């Protein structure tokens with residue numbers, strides 16, 4: 552019985568907020584990570600406002616099961632109204648048959664072929680951003696809000712991609728005008744907030760590690776071909792840096808699902824319940840809320856090793872530095888950064904290409920230096936840097952890079 556699941560004691564919970572406020576107060580996913588390393592990959596917490604207990608689940612088999620069955624596990628009532636308000640009732644919001652319908656019509660815009668067709672425009676936009684930054688090198692003072700600046704600049708440079716992606720397929724005919732509009736704002740928000748945020752954290756990591764930064768710059772500068780879709784796949788170190796940034800700083804740090812019916816969930820790692828029984832699967836009842844801590848799963852030392860919290864792109868290039876894939880989560884590069892299953896991020900190929908082209912283009916000609924500001928990270932639907940209490944702020948200093 553899931554009532555006996557391990558977890559922080561009920562006595563430590565606030566009578567009104569349960570354990571939820573404590574979890575929110577820390578840095579992004581810090582408290583869930585601490586609990587997961589203490590209680591194992593499945594534990595329960597008290598929910599706010601006397602709601603039934605929430606199960607926090609990072610067990611690979613359980614998470615794969617939940618993501619695979621989108622008719623049994625849907626987004627919770629706490630997420631959907633926010634999504635509807637911010638981006639409208641597009642594919643990110645839709646559930647059930649409506650989701651399947653919208654996803655089928657929109658998917659052709661995000662296939663490998665479609666992303667390849669957008670590649671030239673994306674590379675051109677990356678050049679524009681780089682020119683702007685090179686110009687800004689004279690203008691940037693230490694302490695300016697880099698993140699708040701990067702978002703609008705990237706969005707301004709990239710709007711053509713949204714219309715291009717929808718134009719690249721003729722199937723949107725089945726969607727109403729309102730659905731098309733809502734999906735365009737979905738792509739703008741879900742696409743730019745996430746990719747822009749991940750790029751911010753990438754620049755922060757490069758600024759903190761001159762070794763990685765120099766190695767990446769050397770690889771990019773020595774590569775003479777144009778950065779087409781196929782060409783960029785040849786840059787091995789860029790690929791490793793990309794994976795490492797998206798492992799440590801997943802733009803969506805956690806997600807939520809609710810069981811629509813009773814079910815049995817398999818477990819990769821048996822859990823010892825508080826009454827002494829050991830379970831290899833567990834029963835859930837309709838209405839059970841799950842929190843899925845994507846960031847915790849990506850950085851669990853029991854899975855990724857003792858240096859799980861460190862930025863080490865080499866782990867992706869060193870044989871046996873990472874466990875075999877059957878011992879890792881199911882998803883892109885054995886991570887859950889884009890989730891998994893039928894609701895896997897629709898734009899992940901586009902995101903990866905944009906991320907790589909922009910990072911390659913910027914690091915070719917600019918150097919990034921840290922400031923002495925302390926950067927905190929908060930989970931506010933997306934992962935946000937917070938400096939001196941200000942959200943979306945990531946101060947960096949730029950100089951021109953020398954060419955090899």
Ligand code: HEM
Pocket residue numbers: 642643644654737738739741742743745746749801802803806807887888889890893894895896897898899901902
């Ligand atoms: C680094 C960049 C990105 C990250 C880390 C990311 C992450 C995610 C995650 C975790 C989800 C699943 C959320 C959930 O089900 O709870 C998701 C869904 C989604 N993403 Fe992304 N995303 C990124 C970029 C993009 C881009 C570039 C686009 C489109 C232009 C996009 C469009 C979407 C859409 C429409 C969904 C909803 C898909 C569905 O429910 O069927 N994302 N993304």
